[in-house]
Amino acid sequence: MEIELWKVALLFAAGIASGWINVLAGGGSILSVPIMVFMGLPGPVANGTNRIGIIAQNIASVTTFFRKGFSDFKLSASLAACASVGAFFGANVGVKLDGVWFERTLALIMLGILIIMMTGAGQKPADQNGKARNLVLGHVLFIGAGFWGGFIQIGVGLIQIPILNRVMGLDLVRCNMHKVFIALVFSLVSLAVFAANVEIAWTFGFALAAGHFIGGWLGASSAVAKGEALIKKVFYLALVAMAVKLLFF
Template sequence: MEIDVWKTALLFAAGVASGWINVLAGGGSILAVPVMVFLGMPGPVANGTNRIGIIAQNIAAVTGFFRKGFSDFKLSASLAACAAVGAFFGANVGVKLEGVWFERTLALIMVAVMVIMMTGAGQKPVEAGGKAKNLLLGHLLFVGAGFWGGFIQIGVGLIQLPILNRVMGLDLVRANMHKVFVALVFSIVSLAVFASQVKIEWALGIALAAGYAVGGWLGANAAVAKGEALIKKIFYLALAAMAVKLLFF
């Protein structure tokens, strides 16, 4: 693609917004990927190029959480290893898939997750700083989350958060702390698969990545400063907006 200043600026702005939403809730890629398609990228190319931004965003977010005193690299690494396996297979499917049906499937999944979250089905109050539970089930579910992340990326944070919060019993700030580390690892795996099979737009991807990094850093600091109340609001808004976008537009 021809590289113009306006394209670079547009992708940077989309990256800032996407990175901030991704760290606080998930679904931010629903902004970045359509922008790349609008600029003329084929679906698989946009899907792959988006991973450059995701990696940059999560490096910034992991750093932001760590500097605020939030880290548990042992659990993050074991969850990431499971997700990376799923991401490898998911990316090999995603690199070949085009059309609208996978978008409609995603929308239905997002609606289902939103209903579960808003109704509080099976949820108990989570004490901040509590230890993770249901470790085996959580790790198995992260293989599936990684598959989705490798396949399309869009909305994977909305899948990770319920696993970490509702299944594993982590408060939403610590759930986000693990989420960004896991996403960093499986996104590297996904990008490698896409780069081996489609032409990644590296220059535009770097502009997007710069925006993602800024948004990720801002999001990590907002998550720690504002806590669960802000995260819940943005989580529901991201879910609803994504479902409407994919089903009707």
């Protein structure tokens, strides 16, 4: 694959946008992965290379949340361990990814999540002090979320947030605090699986990572400063945009 300056610059810019969207909601990879496919990378290679940017983004995000006083590493780590188990198996499926049915399935899942979130079905008041409930169920569900993250990555944040918010009762700022730590850990696992099975485009990955790092910092800062109102808006927009793209394009 020929490395041209415009490709590197485009991936850097896409990384900033993707990182910001990923931290506030999820689905940012729907920008970066198709761009790499457009540049000529095979699907599994683009899927694996994208993980480099995700890791950089979440390093920046976890650091920013911590510096602003938001952290619960004990819960984050236990959820990340469960997600990593799922990510290992998901990534082993993802290296062989082909076809469009996974996109249609994801679109239906996204629309279902959107309806649940907007209608308030099953909603209980979130604990503003960060105390989680339904710990066992939450950990079990994160095995499934990790599988999807290892499999395709796209939209995994849109799956994590409802688990943390609806099932475990955390406010959306703390949801994002945990989400970025969990994604950081299971993305390391999935990248290792992809690197062992496909040829990662490291130069493109590092260009994407530079943008993702900036986007992750901006996203975490926005989440803390603007709170739930901004997160909900970005979350809903990301869900709709992703579902429309997967179903019709």
